[in-house]
Amino acid sequence: MTGKILEIKRLKKYFPLKNRLVVKAIDGVDLELYEGETLGLVGESGSGKSTIAYMLVGMYEATEGDIVYKGENLTQAGIYRTLRQKREIQIVFQDPGSSLNPKRTVRKSLMVPLAVHDKGLSREQAYRRAEELLEEVGLPGEFADKYPHTLGGGERQLISVARALASRPSLLVLDEPTSALDVSIQAKVIGKLVELQRERNLSYLFITHDLSLMRNVADRVAILYLGRMCEQARTSEFFEKPRHPYTQMLLSSIPVATAEEEMLKPAKILSSGEIPSPVNVPMGCSFHLRCREKMPICREARPQMREIAPGHSVCCHLYEQ
Amino acid sequence: MTKGEENKKEILLEVRNLSVSFDVYGKVSHVLDGISFRVGKGERVGLVGESGCGKTTMLKAILRVLPRNALVGGGGIFFEGRNVFEMPDAELDVMRRRGAGMIFQDPSSALNPVFSVESQFLTALQYSNPKGTPRKKLYSLAIEALNNVVLPDPERIMKSFPYQLSGGMKQRVCIAITIAAGRRLMLADEPGTSLDVTIQDQILRLINNLAEDKKLSVIMVSHSLGVIRESTSYVNIMYAGTVVESGATEDVFKKPRHPYTVALMACVPKLTGDSLAKGIPGRIPDYTQPPGGCRFAPRCPQAEGVCREQKPPHLEVVSGHRASCHFVRRGE
Amino acid sequence: MTLLKEPLKNSLKKSWLKYSESKITVLGLVIVVGFALLACVGEHVVPYPEHIGSFVDFANASRPPNLRHPFGTDLIGRDILSRIVGSFRNTLLMGVIVLCISAPVGFIVGVVAGYNKGKLIDTVLMRLTDIFLALPPLVLALAIASVLQPNMINSMLAITVMWWPWYARLSYGVASSLRTENYIVYAELTGAGMFHILFREILPNCLSSLLTKMTLDMGYVIIMGATLSYAGLGEQAPKPALGSMISQGVKYMPAQWWFTVFPAIAIIVIILGFNLFGDGISNMLGADES
Numbered sequence: 025m026t027g028k029i030l031e032i033k034r035l036k037k038y039f040p041l042k043n044r045l046v047v048k049a050i051d052g053v054d055l056e057l058y059e060g061e062t063l064g065l066v067g068e069s070g071s072g073k074s075t076i077a078y079m080l081v082g083m084y085e086a087t088e089g090d091i092v093y094k095g096e097n098l099t100q101a102g103i104y105r106t107l108r109q110k111r112e113i114q115i116v117f118q119d120p121g122s123s124l125n126p127k128r129t130v131r132k133s134l135m136v137p138l139a140v141h142d143k144g145l146s147r148e149q150a151y152r153r154a155e156e157l158l159e160e161v162g163l164p165g166e167f168a169d170k171y172p173h174t175l176g177g178g179e180r181q182l183i184s185v186a187r188a189l190a191s192r193p194s195l196l197v198l199d200e201p202t203s204a205l206d207v208s209i210q211a212k213v214i215g216k217l218v219e220l221q222r223e224r225n226l227s228y229l230f231i232t233h234d235l236s237l238m239r240n241v242a243d244r245v246a247i248l249y250l251g252r253m254c255e256q257a258r259t260s261e262f263f264e265k266p267r268h269p270y271t272q273m274l275l276s277s278i279p280v281a282t283a284e285e286e287m288l289k290p291a292k293i294l295s296s297g298e299i300p301s302p303v304n305v306p307m308g309c310s311f312h313l314r315c316r317e318k319m320p321i322c323r324e325a326r327p328q329m330r331e332i333a334p335g336h337s338v339c340c341h342l343y344e345q
Numbered sequence: 346m347t348k349g350e351e352n353k354k355e356i357l358l359e360v361r362n363l364s365v366s367f368d369v370y371g372k373v374s375h376v377l378d379g380i381s382f383r384v385g386k387g388e389r390v391g392l393v394g395e396s397g398c399g400k401t402t403m404l405k406a407i408l409r410v411l412p413r414n415a416l417v418g419g420g421g422i423f424f425e426g427r428n429v430f431e432m433p434d435a436e437l438d439v440m441r442r443r444g445a446g447m448i449f450q451d452p453s454s455a456l457n458p459v460f461s462v463e464s465q466f467l468t469a470l471q472y473s474n475p476k477g478t479p480r481k482k483l484y485s486l487a488i489e490a491l492n493n494v495v496l497p498d499p500e501r502i503m504k505s506f507p508y509q510l511s512g513g514m515k516q517r518v519c520i521a522i523t524i525a526a527g528r529r530l531m532l533a534d535e536p537g538t539s540l541d542v543t544i545q546d547q548i549l550r551l552i553n554n555l556a557e558d559k560k561l562s563v564i565m566v567s568h569s570l571g572v573i574r575e576s577t578s579y580v581n582i583m584y585a586g587t588v589v590e591s592g593a594t595e596d597v598f599k600k601p602r603h604p605y606t607v608a609l610m611a612c613v614p615k616l617t618g619d620s621l622a623k624g625i626p627g628r629i630p631d632y633t634q635p636p637g638g639c640r641f642a643p644r645c646p647q648a649e650g651v652c653r654e655q656k657p658p659h660l661e662v663v664s665g666h667r668a669s670c671h672f673v674r675r676g677e
Numbered sequence: 678m679t680l681l682k683e684p685l686k687n688s689l690k691k692s693w694l695k696y697s698e699s700k701i702t703v704l705g706l707v708i709v710v711g712f713a714l715l716a717c718v719g720e721h722v723v724p725y726p727e728h729i730g731s732f733v734d735f736a737n738a739s740r741p742p743n744l745r746h747p748f749g750t751d752l753i754g755r756d757i758l759s760r761i762v763g764s765f766r767n768t769l770l771m772g773v774i775v776l777c778i779s780a781p782v783g784f785i786v787g788v789v790a791g792y793n794k795g796k797l798i799d800t801v802l803m804r805l806t807d808i809f810l811a812l813p814p815l816v817l818a819l820a821i822a823s824v825l826q827p828n829m830i831n832s833m834l835a836i837t838v839m840w841w842p843w844y845a846r847l848s849y850g851v852a853s854s855l856r857t858e859n860y861i862v863y864a865e866l867t868g869a870g871m872f873h874i875l876f877r878e879i880l881p882n883c884l885s886s887l888l889t890k891m892t893l894d895m896g897y898v899i900i901m902g903a904t905l906s907y908a909g910l911g912e913q914a915p916k917p918a919l920g921s922m923i924s925q926g927v928k929y930m931p932a933q934w935w936f937t938v939f940p941a942i943a944i945i946v947i948i949l950g951f952n953l954f955g956d957g958i959s960n961m962l963g964a965d966e967s
Contacts, residue, residue: 110868127884137867191867207395208395210614211611211621215621233541236616239616279575279576280575281574282615282617284617288616
């Protein structure tokens with residue numbers, strides 16, 4: 025872990041609706057990512073975790089705030105980005121069913137980024153490069169001439185990874201890459217991702233709702249709730265000393281497969297309530313309606329992110345002294 | 346009364362050596378291969394396995410809603426002692442309306458978006474109650490069921506349309522519709538998978554409470570070992586249409602015997618942070634030509650000649666804990 | 678070699694099984710193949726090839742169906758069977774040419790509008806399509822065909838003008854739903870051009886529905902062509918056309934019923950054949966993934 029590769033500062037993304045309502049998908053998020061690191065961005069539906077991913081790769085333009093990548097500001101959307109900027113940040117989508125064109129062979133799908141970013145490559149070279157890309161992610165080169173529907177979900181996800189790596193990026197945004205896969209397949213894909221990261225010093229922004237997976241993969245974990253950051257810490261610290269009441273509730277809700285894990289969960293906190301709609305975010309702390317430790321101030325003032333231990337910040341009035 | 350007799354009396358559903366295959370354009374897929382298990386009254390039984398292992402086919406077979414190209418090769422499903430496959434249509438209707446019901450992974454598609462909860466709920470209740478039951482009576486049954494699934498303000502819920510409810514609330518409505526008719530068996534097909542963890546936790550707790558309070562039997566189907574461990578008392582581990590291991594949930598999770606169960610458990614990411622296994626090599630077999638012996642043999646690290654030739658027996662390892670593997674020994 | 682052959686053979690076999698799932702579609706295939714064969718070699722197999730043109734034999738005029746002339750003869754003694762078969766080539770050409778022009782035109786309009794959904798170009802193209810859809814099709818075709826010379830080329834043109842909007846609608850629907858698919862989004866993000874996205878990514882996904890619609894439409898185009906020629910706007914005498922044969926025959930109903938009935942039956946059988954064939958194709962191409 026060396027230099028800072030990405031810095032997100034007070035990022036906001038609002039989607040206007042009809043009747044002057046506004047969806048505050050991202051509402052002031054700060055985030056940093058270092059070279060060769062995996063940051064786990066965890067949240068439930070409506071937390072805005074995918075919105076951050078889409079802004080990073082340029083699908084959406086930020087409403088406010090900065091996305092600084094290697095010193096360059098990347099707040100604008102895709103069409104305003106240079107090819108080099110597009111090349112550097114790549115994404116792997118969640119659904120293995122829709123990330124590859126069902127009517128085109130794997131080879132053709134892999135040749136798209138080559139044609140755009142590797143203009144020096146001749147057609148024949150690109151043709152062969154597609155097979156090399158497959159081998160680099162641990163798949164046989166013969167898969168190049170298959171159609172996606174003849175392959176398994178894990179294989180398709182690895183092909184998506186190969187396609188993302190085709191342009192030699194340094195940051196990979198992984199948007200729930202394994203949540204549609206079986207655990208035995210997930211283990212394979214994750215193993216490969218970890219290996220590739222080590223070989224190429226890639227940085228991963230790993231978006232997921234699966235905290236147990238992050239325990240095994242991430243260097244740092246950040247929790248989002250309704251477009252705001254709740255807690256951010258190094259993985260070991262995060263799981264040993266979760267501070268935010270929402271983090272504690274999340275951790276205690278995870279169904280676990282062994283008795284040893286049961287011991288690690290915080291004392292059973294009965295989860296209650298549901299995530300409010302992002303159109304109608306509660307005043308003050310957005311979590312106060314579901315919080316078991318809410319205080320009068322939580323309803324009035326929005327808490328700020330505060331570093332309570334080295335590298336561990338929490339956004340909660342409990343820790344504001 | 347001995348223990349065996351007591352068990353017999355309590356049995357609600359028994360699946361006996363069931364085989365189901367599908368005719369897909371002239372090729373026969375042998376999906377379920379000799380499945381047997383029992384569900385007692387008020388018991389929560391888990392079926393766990395990866396996608397394509399036949400979990401959902403199993404549930405469909407219980408309600409006899411298999412697609413038309415399905416062939417039931419042998420065995421039977423006995424609901425309260427009656428074979429589902431031999432029931433006349435009228436009796437089957439009664440079973441589906443008042444005996445066993447199903448809830449699905451995606452509650453949004455289980456409810457019709459253009460009808461209010463009230464109209465869907467009352468329609469369901471009309472079928473499950475004697476003809477001519479006054480609407481008022483049905484309505485109060487529905488309200489009672491909504492109270493049972495801990496939904497606040499049931500009158501308002503009744504007036505709502507599905508899109509006005511969150512995923513968790515819709516799933517509660519589905520559960521309410523299932524239990525309101527006094528059904529004794531609920532087939533839960535991944536009931537929390539499409540919901541957030543905190544909501545899934547609430548739904549699983551609700552199902553557990555209903556099973557205990559109302560003596561509702563539950564067959565919980567999931568791909569998640571964690572969900573099964575926390576919500577069932579007895580578990581069947583499925584692989585490629587066979588039950589490879591079965592037993593009290595606690596025993597199976599504490600000491601899995603079958604190589605597949607062991608490998609699967611190693612793949613689950615743990616909160617303890619033990620590094621992940623490398624996955625299980627290979628993939629689920631082609632059902633049109635399943636392996637002759639043990640169906641897990643081609644992927645099994647311990648497999649030997651006998652595994653490829655002979656089907657392993659579902660051997661009782663210790664009391665109540667069985668595994669289908671040539672290499673497990675009684676008492677080990 | 679065998680390695681390559683085997684999967685192809687399997688996929689052909691599977692396609693056939695899917696096609697023939699409903700047995701009646703096989704009948705459709707038989708009719709369509711028979712029709713196409715006759716359209717190609719018609720004049721070599723009919724009993725009286727010279728009757729297809731301007732042939733006159735008053736001695737045999739208006740004969741009812743008999744052994745020498747199974748469908749009877751017309752007013753000037755030409756064999757009706759030969760003339761029906763002789764009209765097949767133009768009938769088939771009509772359908773093929775109209776569809777081969779209107780499908781690509783409609784596809785391009787629809788896919789450009791659908792992919793740019795919500796933008797100005799979408800509004801312009803789709804409103805234009807709507808205008809064409811709003812005009813009563815037959816009136817439009819009659820107007821075009823009567824302003825221009827009444828011949829087969831112009832009647833094809835008329836039908837094409839009113840046919841492409843349906844393909845635009847179809848492609849619009851597919852394109853606007855596909856544009857949020859991840860592989861399209863990925864192509865955009867990586868910087869692939871519009872041409873690549875429309876023709877390399879979206880077109881292959883439209884092909885099966887376009888093809889299905891084309892086979893189903895074949896029959897309707899043929900009906901439309903027959904209608905125009907019935908109104909005297911299609912192929913001109915002495916060349917045979919099913920529509921004009923019927924229109925000339927109606928005057929002699931019911932006495933010389935064979936003038937009208939046999940060409941009419943021929944149209945019905947052809948339309949039926951294409952509809953059944955279209956159903957089969959849609960069975961075959963639909964639900965590919967399972």
